[in-house]
Amino acid sequence: MRQVKVNPVRFQMLTELAKGSKKNIENYLGDLIDSIYAGKK
Secondary structure: OOOOOOOHHHHHHHHHHHHHOOOOHHHHHHHHHHHHHHHHO
16 A cells, blocks of 8 residues: 655644544545545546
């Protein structure tokens, strides 16, 4: 698996968004990608 580097500010934003959704960062990103990809079809 590849790693994606983000700056510290965006990582903090991502952490807060994931906590707000009661998910860990990996699951939050996966759900976000799934929803965007499904909307393109």
